[in-house]
Amino acid sequence: NAGVTQTPKFRVLKTGQSMTLLCAQDMNHEYMYWYRQDPGMGLRLIHYSVGEGTTAKGEVPDGYNVSRLKKQNFLLGLESAAPSQTSVYFCASSYGAQGYEQYFGPGTRLTVT
Amino acid sequence: GENVEQHPSTLSVQEGDSAVIKCTYSDSASNYFPWYKQELGKRPQLIIDIRSNVGEKKDQRIAVTLNKTAKHFSLHITETQPEDSAVYFCAASSYSNYQLIWGAGTKLIIKP
Numbered sequence: 124n125a126g127v128t129q130t131p132k133f134r135v136l137k138t139g140q141s142m143t144l145l146c147a148q149d150m151n152h153e154y155m156y157w158y159r160q161d162p163g164m165g166l167r168l169i170h171y172s173v174g175e176g177t178t179a180k181g182e183v184p185d186g187y188n189v190s191r192l193k194k195q196n197f198l199l200g201l202e203s204a205a206p207s208q209t210s211v212y213f214c215a216s217s218y219g220a221q222g223y224e225q226y227f228g229p230g231t232r233l234t235v236t
Numbered sequence: 237g238e239n240v241e242q243h244p245s246t247l248s249v250q251e252g253d254s255a256v257i258k259c260t261y262s263d264s265a266s267n268y269f270p271w272y273k274q275e276l277g278k279r280p281q282l283i284i285d286i287r288s289n290v291g292e293k294k295d296q297r298i299a300v301t302l303n304k305t306a307k308h309f310s311l312h313i314t315e316t317q318p319e320d321s322a323v324y325f326c327a328a329s330s331y332s333n334y335q336l337i338w339g340a341g342t343k344l345i346i347k348p
Contacts, residue, residue: 163245165325165338166280181335213279221334222268222287227279 124149129214129228136204136235144199144231146214154217155197156181156225157189159210166213172197173220204235238263240328242339250347255316257342259326260308266328269309270336271300275322283324284311313344321346 127148136142146155157169168181170189178189186208188200197216201208211232215225239262249255259269270285286293286300286309293300297316302309313320323343327336 163340165242165340166336167338168335171335221329221331222285224270224282224285225336227281229279 127216127226127228129231133232140204141202146197147195148216152216152218156215157199158213161210206235209235238337240337240339242326246343248345249316255313255344257311257324259339261328265330268329270327271311272325273322316346318346
């Protein structure tokens with residue numbers, strides 16, 4: 124099993140450009156999450172999904188949109204990138220809601236100039 | 237909402253010594269407390285977790301203790317080894333708000 128995969132691994136955008144990050148999991152997990160990681164700030168939840176066709180806002184949702192059209196995929200979109208969105212983005216999935224291990228993807232390093 | 241504070245931000249210990257990282261949480265309803273390890277350039281991975289009905293849990297050289305009254309929990313690593321060098325994150329969640337709230341992380345440096 125591949126677990127949780129993310130594409131791309133690296134990306135450089137100019138301010139105002141758009142892009143989509145793809146997360147895929149092959150563990151049949153219901154729950155999926157998008158985090159951003161900035162130095163000294165830990166992991167902050169952007170959006171999450173509790174099942175196919177559902178999405179919800181996390182701690183820092185502004186400037187991002189998500190979709191979960193298929194159970195195994197969770198997409199994170201940036202419509203108009205800003206330098207403040209320079210970060211490392213991690214996708215994660217879990218079997219259940221509370222008390223279950225979250226399995227992380229390898230991350231996407233995004234730089235917005 | 238829940239807030240998780242983690243200390244210290246950096247911890248340097250001699251190889252073979254013990255390391256202790258502490259986290260405090262604000263929501264008394266929190267009942268699940270995992271610890272994740274993130275090696276440089278890698279993804280976070282769960283190393284141990286504890287639930288509120290247990291005061292201590294051990295797994296070989298690592299252990300976690302929970303003090304519900306004081307609302308703090310700690311990660312203990314004994315006989316530290318070079319491969320323990322990493323950033324460690326604590327987190328907390330509750331049944332009513334099952335999203336994990338993360339601490340800011342502790343960079344553990346093992347000196348040879």
